[in-house]
Amino acid sequence: MDINTITSVRRPRTRGELWPFQDGDAWLGGGTWLFSEPQPKLGRLIDLSKLDWPSLTVSDQGLSIAATCRVATLDAFEPPPAWPAARLIGSCCRAFLASFKIWNMATVGGNLCMSLPAGPMISLTAALDGICTVWSADGSERTVPVVDFVKGPLDNALRPGEILRRIDLPWEALTRRTAFRRASLTPLGRSGVLLIGSLAASGAFALTVTASTRRPVQLAFKGCPTAADLSQRLETSIPDAFYYDDLHGRPDWRRHMTQLFAEEIRQELGGRP
Structure with a gap:
């Protein structure tokens, strides 16, 4: 769906270019919900696709999932053999029951930020003790457990102008x-x-x-x-x-x-x- 109220699109390449964020702005990740219905209150989109955040990072601490990671990318991930719980990834990705177009555009972060009860990325990351890293406009960041990040239907812990950067799943989980x-x-x-x-x-x-x-x-x-x-x-x-x-x-x-x-x-x- 075209959003005919949009007058401009910003494409930041660094963290410092993400802001200012003002009324009428929206972060654009995959856009599968954003473009699914009219958005009369929006006038500008801030496209996150040029930030080039690594989708998935494996470390001694566990798995880091960028907010911009596509569902299809996460589903294709081959985890280390020492991670039996990683089988949940495929189960939760398929809980979308979405078309290939949605799979290849929808993002993990977008699913969390929508905060709908049926969001399967919420189920996955909450069950594995996921921790959200949130960036603020003043250059600071804070962490919030996924179980606390999602507060209710269409309601999350983001404050005005904040952005979800990544979700970390600990090795032990x-x-x-x-x-x-x-x-x-x-x-x-x-x-x-x-x-x-x-x-x-x-x-x-x-x-x-x-x-x-x-x-x-x-x-x-x-x-x-x-x-x-x-x-x-x-x-x-x-x-x-x-x-x-x-x-x-x-x-x-x-x-x-x-x-x-x-x-x-x-x-x-x-x-x-």
Whole structure:
């Protein structure tokens, strides 16, 4: 879709050229949402494609994902054998159920910044303890865990003029055993429920709930919990009003599937039936 209110486009090549950022401006990464509907309040786009941020960087600390990394690039990544949790990458990329055009343009950072409950890059990075690095106009930067970066539907932790630079996944999280569950109302529908469980070498168990809730919810245990303990934590951590309600699933269905998948994940990762 053409955005007929746009009067100019800036293409910065360095961090210092990103600003000033003013009312009526928008960061342009992949643009798959930006160009999908009218944007009457926008007058200028700041195109990030010329910044040449490395899409993926492997280091002793883990995996660094640039906000401008394309979904197709992430899906094609071949992780080190020591990262069994990296299999979640393919599962979450395919949770988009998008066309090849979306895959080759949509960005990881854009998915986080949209902050929709069904965002699969949110599910992936939240489950692997991702940390967002945010750049500010004054030259400073701050870090925010993904589970705190996404505050609700279309609501995130970015302040006016800030930009998401990258998401770092720690090495330890990538070495965990994981289990993945997803459900939608139709075979090719948007995620209505998406849960990821992980089990660390220390025995620590974590369950990350996304899509069914308005924002990511992560439950941590020192060891694999009993069925009763896990069910009780879900009840106390996710009140009924926190389950999302839209045409992709009613709250009562999302709550039921969350409880069902949580127990399946618990058993898969070592809990007794």
